[in-house]
Amino acid sequence: MIELDHVTKLYGSVIGVNDVTMSLQGGAYGLLGPNGSGKTTLLNLITGQLRPTIGTVRVLDRPPMNNVDLFRRLGVCPERDGLYPGVTGFDWVCYLMRLHGFGRREAVARTEKAVELVGMKDAMHRRMGGYSRGMRQRIKLAQALAHGPELLILDEPLNGLDPIGRHEMTDLLKQWIRSGRGLLFASHILHEVEAVTHSFMLICGGRLLAAGTSEEVHNLLADVPHEIRIRCDNPPQLARRLIDEGVVESVRFAGEGALILGTHRPATVYAQLPQWVQSSGVRVHELRSSDDSLQALFNSLLKIHRGES
Amino acid sequence: MNALRAIWLFLRLRTRHLFRVLLNAVRTIPAVLGFECRRVSALPRLIITVGLVIFPGVLAALVHYCGAHVRDPEPLRQPERWTFMMFVLVPEVVCLLGLLLWATPVIQTEVEGKTWPYLAVRPCGKVPILLGKYLTAVVWTVLAAWLALVLSLIVVIPSGKAHSGVLVLGALVVLSALTYGALYVLIGVLFLRRSMIVAVAYTFVFEFLVSWIPAMVKQFTVQYHLRNLAAIWLPSDYVSGFFLASAGTAPWWQHVLILLGMTAVFLTAAALVLRRRQLITAPEV
Secondary structure: OEEEEEEEEEEOOEEEEEEEEEEEOOOEEEEEOOOOOOHHHHHHHHOOOOOOOEEEEEEOOEOOOOOHHHHHHEEEEOOOOOOOOOOEHHHHHHHHHHOOOOOHHHHHHHHHHHHHHOOOOOOOOOEHHHOOHHHHHHHHHHHHHOOOOOEEEEEOOOOOOOHHHHHHHHHHHHHHHHOOOEEEEEEOOHHHHHHHOOEEEEEEOOEEEEEEEHHHHHHHHHHOOEEEEEEEOOHHHHHHHHHHHOOOOEEEEEEOOEEEEEEOOHHHHHHHHHHHHHHHOOOEEEEEEHHHOHHHHHHHHHHHHHOOO | OHHHHHHHHHHHHHHHHHHHHHHHHHHHHHHHHHHHHHHHOOHHHHHHHHHHHHHHHHHHHHHHHHOOOOOOOOHHHOHHHHHHHHHHHHHHHHHHHHHHHHOOOOOHHHHHOOOHHHHHOOOOOHHHHHHHHHHHHHHHHHHHHHHHHHHHHHHOOOOOOHHHHHHHHHHHHHHHHHHHHHHHHHHHHHOOOOHHHHHHHHHHHHHHHHHHOOOHHHHHOHHHHHHHHHHHHOOHHHOOHHHHOOOOOOOHHHHHHHHHHHHHHHHHHHHHHHHHOOOOOHHHO
16 A cells, blocks of 8 residues: 655755655554654655655555546545635535546535535535634545545544544544545544554654554563653652662653653552652652653654664 | 557557546646636735726826826827837736736745645646646736726827727737746746745846847847737837837747747746645645
């Protein structure tokens, strides 16, 4: 479905995508990465809006740049809301269908069907300048679906949707996947991607850090120390105690009374920590697992990628 | 033999494919034109259009009625003066201003409005959009210029064959809009940022200075051909020294062909550049 062979994209001296090689067979994939990680650049390379500086990109067995045949089979929903404020949602989608080469009647029929599918039938004759964020997301999705593509490429499609809207869109995407068509779905929120598909790729700093199912990525992380951040009134005292107990691999002082522990036995630490804190006479103000944040996951993967772990 | 047959088959398929792509693109241009005409019929553009329509008439009225004195009571009733003023104001100023505003930023507005990524991934996207938007700019400019001409005629009707003078200027408006529109579209595609400044600078240097240089280079300007056409087509009493100063000996059809050729070259170059360019806006980078 999508093949990238040692693809690098440079913007002058800035690297957008760094030596990415991947081969995706048919199915649904989530592209997960923090903001500024290179997701949009990667999607722009795949949709033929950017040319790789090094390497080759093939989508549905074709090079994507200016490929008319490929564009017929591709549905793209960019992240940015580039909508004409004075135009109605219906007119816009219909116009984009005309740009697909459909005649007026066919374009109208396809627009009506797509707009109904995303739940925008009641508002389709309103100007897009008056749409809420959720409505804009829906109409953007409608223009990507209307021509019946084989592969759907969505960049942060659930941004701005309320919980009901998210649920409906997730259902719609699951239905799309069940129909056997391809999906590449970029997001910076893990559970958004997991709700739609279990095959995902992790990208950070323009590098593809890991790919596979969520289980495979969790296995990959098994050897990475779990990080715990503790803010207390006497960090050196607490650090000494933890080292004496032999349960931590690393200890870092992060300033403002914060201590960051790296451990392979987080369960033991969490279970024993109240007792150690009490016996050391240290007052703990805050305790947080850094690994809850997606950034920590990416930091760990980056370390693996660099061979640091 | 087999190799020749394979090449023949490949060329046939390729030609058929290209023909299909071209046909689709041509079919799409009216859709873009229709959409753009509806979209741009907004108040700001209408105000600009009204301004373009009335200012030649207002200037003509000022010159004719306020500039009159005892020895010359009706200054613009003299055909060659009227033609000179209307030529400068309508096929030049009105057309150039309209096209600067509407043809130069055809792609820039889509890129800055973040609408380009939605358009560029369509099978009939880039080139039909360029041509459709170019035609929209030309249609609006021609209509504004024709209305300006009619309004000026209401203010003052020159003596002699006024209808011939108006028809010639009306035809020059069309040629001017087609050629300058294509030129500005090319500048707009080449220079996405500050395209209007580049277009204005180009117009001043090449069209208003180089077109008067008594050398071969003037033939590469649009102005030179428009002035020559005016000198050939206008009735003799409507031709002033302004048109004769740099007149050549070529027949009218040669000038028309050169202008249409320039239009085709500019548009083809713009389309080729647009297909090659990667138009991703800065925040996405």
